[in-house]
Amino acid sequence: MQATISPGFRKLLQEPAYCQIATLMPDGSPQITQVWVDTDGEHILINTAEGRQKERNVRRDPRVAVNVVDPANAWRIAIVRGRVVDITTAGADQLIDQLAKKYLNEDTYPFRQPKEVRIILKILPEKINEIGLEEVA
């Protein structure tokens, strides 16, 4: 039950858009965090560090909801339900630097902590609701 990322949504994911991800706490209650976001065209990619609450949450229950919105236009938005299908260190260091470039215009992620292990959460969208993302010619 995979949903396809449209060209308009892909474009938004490649911009420095705001992104919120909801995961499930051990007691089943929802938790939100705001994150940087990217895409490989098929998955939504979130970069985090090992041991964070949202990593522990998605290892227990991979079901997530994701909101991606243009900070300059609240009516240009995609809201996703899906699941984390992979958690990997592969490419994670490279991706966090790419995200630092996109969001901060810094060549290297400046908030790196000693011994921090960066990971990528790969989210497969199962349901996508879009507003205002029609492709511009």
Add this chain to the structure above:
Amino acid sequence: MQATISPGFRKLLQEPAYCQIATLMPDGSPQITQVWVDTDGEHILINTAEGRQKERNVRRDPRVAVNVVDPANAWRIAIVRGRVVDITTAGADQLIDQLAKKYLNEDTYPFRQPKEVRIILKILPEKINEIGLEEVA
């Protein structure tokens, strides 16, 4: 286990901030919607219409997470876990017009549907994480 809305968070809630609310679907998976937001000083107030998915969700399970962020500054943000303690029509028509004024600069909510019944979800914060909301003198 109530968390207090700080002066800095109250100020953000009174601005046309972006707000996302996560609720729980019948199968326990998270759902996000983007909404307009206000506060009475103690609760976070969301205005919606009867019958929407998020209303059905919070009537079944009142646990929610809420993200409030300044669209001009991603580092000015509050993230809340809490629960819906009241769902009421009282004041809801007035509030949606106030929200239309705040977010759209319209005196009357322009998207009203015939027979729509507006309601307020009153959310009691139980845990608040703030970034960048220190009060400005």
